[in-house]
Amino acid sequence: MNTPNTQNRWNVFFQRLHLTIPVLMGIVIFLNPFPFSTAAKEIGFYGSLLIVLILVGFRKVQFSFQSPLTIPLVLFVLWVSIGLFFAIDAENSIHDYQTHLLKYIAFYYIVVNFFGSRKRLSALSWVVILSGAIFSVGDIVYFYGIRGNPLSEKLVTGISEVAVNWVGIVAVPAAVFALQYLIAGNDNRLKALAFFCIISTFTICILTQARSTMLALFLSIFILFARNKKIMIVCLGIVLMMTTMTPLMDRLSEKDTILRRLSIHYLNCEIIKDYPVLGIGFGMETYRSGKYIDLEAYRKRVPEKYQSLSVYSDPHSWPFSIAIRTGLVGLALFLYILFVSFRMVWISIRQLGDDHWGRPLTASFVAILVIGFFEPFFSHVPEIVFYTLLSMMTIVWKIGTVKDP
Numbered sequence: 001m002n003t004p005n006t007q008n009r010w011n012v013f014f015q016r017l018h019l020t021i022p023v024l025m026g027i028v029i030f031l032n033p034f035p036f037s038t039a040a041k042e043i044g045f046y047g048s049l050l051i052v053l054i055l056v057g058f059r060k061v062q063f064s065f066q067s068p069l070t071i072p073l074v075l076f077v078l079w080v081s082i083g084l085f086f087a088i089d090a091e092n093s094i095h096d097y098q099t100h101l102l103k104y105i106a107f108y109y110i111v112v113n114f115f116g117s118r119k120r121l122s123a124l125s126w127v128v129i130l131s132g133a134i135f136s137v138g139d140i141v142y143f144y145g146i147r148g149n150p151l152s153e154k155l156v157t158g159i160s161e162v163a164v165n166w167v168g169i170v171a172v173p174a175a176v177f178a179l180q181y182l183i184a185g186n187d188n189r190l191k192a193l194a195f196f197c198i199i200s201t202f203t204i205c206i207l208t209q210a211r212s213t214m215l216a217l218f219l220s221i222f223i224l225f226a227r228n229k230k231i232m233i234v235c236l237g238i239v240l241m242m243t244t245m246t247p248l249m250d251r252l253s254e255k256d257t258i259l260r261r262l263s264i265h266y267l268n269c270e271i272i273k274d275y276p277v278l279g280i281g282f283g284m285e286t287y288r289s290g291k292y293i294d295l296e297a298y299r300k301r302v303p304e305k306y307q308s309l310s311v312y313s314d315p316h317s318w319p320f321s322i323a324i325r326t327g328l329v330g331l332a333l334f335l336y337i338l339f340v341s342f343r344m345v346w347i348s349i350r351q352l353g354d355d356h357w358g359r360p361l362t363a364s365f366v367a368i369l370v371i372g373f374f375e376p377f378f379s380h381v382p383e384i385v386f387y388t389l390l391s392m393m394t395i396v397w398k399i400g401t402v403k404d405p
Contacts, residue, residue, distance in 0.1 A: 014060040017051050021114045024048045025107075026127050032384045033135040033170045045103070048110055063113055067394050068344055072337040073105055079330050080282050087281025088292040096283045100378060104387045111391035112398070121357070121395050125177045128388065132174025133197035136204035139167070144207075155207040165375040168205055168213030169382045172371070173364035173389065175201035176220050180360045183231060202239060212374035214239075216367035223363040261316065261374070263299075263306035268320040270298045272328070279327040284378060287324060288313035318369070318377040341365065341390055344397040357396045365389050 028044040031037040055061040080097060087093035115124050143155050156164050174197060181194040205213050217239060225232035271280070271293065280286050280293060287293055299307055315321040323331040342362070349358035368385055371377075 014055065014058065017055060018061060018114075021048045021051055021110065022120060022123075024051075025111055025114065026124065028107075029124070029384060029388055030127050030131045032131060032381055034131075034138075045107065049106060052110060052113075061113075063109075065109060066398075067109075067112060068340050068397065069108075069337060069390065069394060072333065072340050073108075076326075076330070076333040076337060077101065077105065079333055080326055083278045083282060083326055083330070086278050087283065087286070089281055089283050089286040089289075092283030092285045092289075093281035094283075096285075100284070100380075100383060101282065104383050107384070108387045108391050108394075111388065112394050115391070116395055116398060118399060121392065121399070124388075124392065125181075125360075129174045129178045129181075129194070129197050132171045133178070133200045136167075136171055136174075136200040140200070140204055140207065151207070154209040155204065163376070164208050165210050165212065165371070166379075166381055167208050168210060168216050168371045169368045169385050171201040171205050172213065172216050172220055172367040173385060175205070175217070176224055176360050176364045176367065179221075179224060179235070180356070183225075183228075184356060206239070210371075210375075212371045216370040219370060220363035220367040223366060224359050226359070259306060263302060264312050264316050265320060266302035266306055267295065267298050268315050268317070268324060270301045272320075272323050275324070275327065277327045277329060279323065279325045279330060282325050284314075284321075284325070287315065314376040316376055317374065318372040321376075321378055338369070341393055344393050348393075348396050348400075357392075361389060361393050361396065365393070 024044040025048050028041045028048075031041050031044075052061070052063060056063050080101060084090060084093050084097060111124070115121055139155065143149055144151060149155075154164075155167075178194040178197040178201065182191050182198060185191045185194065202217075205217050218236060221232060221235045221239070225235065271287075287295075295313075315324055319331060322334045326334070342365070345358045345362050345365075349362075368382065368389070372382060
């Protein structure tokens with residue numbers, strides 16, 4: 001018998017399930033860069049997905065797919081789905097289709113639906129900030145403190161699962177959001193916390209001596225403070241001063257690295273010539289396994305000047321990676337996703353009068369795309385950052401943004 005007390009208990013149960021989802025997803029996003037956290041992240045994500053299905057099944061939540069990104073995402077998924085039938089390694093492509101595409105599209109819609117208020121959006125930004133800051137401190141302490149490396153040495157590996165060239169993908173968005181809170185926030189305690197987070201994330205970006213990360217950091221500061229030239233000059237000056245204390249300036253003139261990048265991209269272009277429409281298949285292992293794609297044979301097809309350089313196991317650039325795996329059509333559809341994403345933020349800034357969330361999100365998104373243009377991008381850590389920012393951009397578009405952090 002369904003008594004009022006029983007009904008109330010069920011309502012409380014479903015309300016608690018509803019509240020559990022942002023907690024679990026927040027844990028997934030926070031743990032993103034940390035080592036030995038894969039099991040916890042999988043439990044958090046699939047636990048959230050299960051709860052969503054329960055709530056939808058009992059009609060206890062209105063789960064919406066309404067988003068300007070829905071059509072671009074559907075088109076991209078459909079194109080990748082077609083490519084599965086022609087993939088060189090169907091098994092690997094199906095695996096990555098599930099774990100690197102469908103999974104993160106589900107991730108995107110869960111975040112959009114359960115962080116859809118101003119308060120939760122602010123909480124999510126702090127998850128990003130604290131994750132990046134604590135990760136930065138941990139890596140610095142481990143590499144220079146515990147392992148005893150001199151500060152002049154490039155930070156090449158720490159306690160994290162994040163490759164050194166991905167550090168900026170985690171640290172720069174954290175720094176950008178923290179800067180926004182420091183400049184525009186009202187709570188002095190949060191501003192003090194933001195200042196600590198800025199110092200830690202700036203420091204690790206510089207210690208990696210990664211040129212793509214430094215370029216991304218400079219661009220993000222420029223975008224964030226485009227309307228406040230004084231703050232922009234101060235921030236850029238601090239970063240430049242810190243940069244001169246490391247050997248990074250010497251690395252800017254290294255010709256071998258430039259030749260190596262050109263060699264990789266020449267090779268990438270040769271593969272695209274052979275698979276221009278559908279690509280080799282969505283599976284990332286197809287490229288590097290050597291079983292299906294003979295990279296050495298492709299290397300011999302590039303100009304002789306670049307043939308002496310070693311072959312890499314990744315396209316080292318998100319546009320080339322997408323084009324190789326999904327063809328030029330797939331690249332065009334992915335660019336459509338990016339265009340709509342930036343358009344959402346543009347609407348937030350211009351039409352809705354938001355400059356608080358719009359600029360930090362634009363700066364962060366540009367930063368990770370810049371880093372991903374020069375580095376391997378399609379792995380779980382960068383993908384979680386990518387889809388988290390996409391989700392936040394959509395939330396800002398949906399709620400009309402906020403004035404305060």
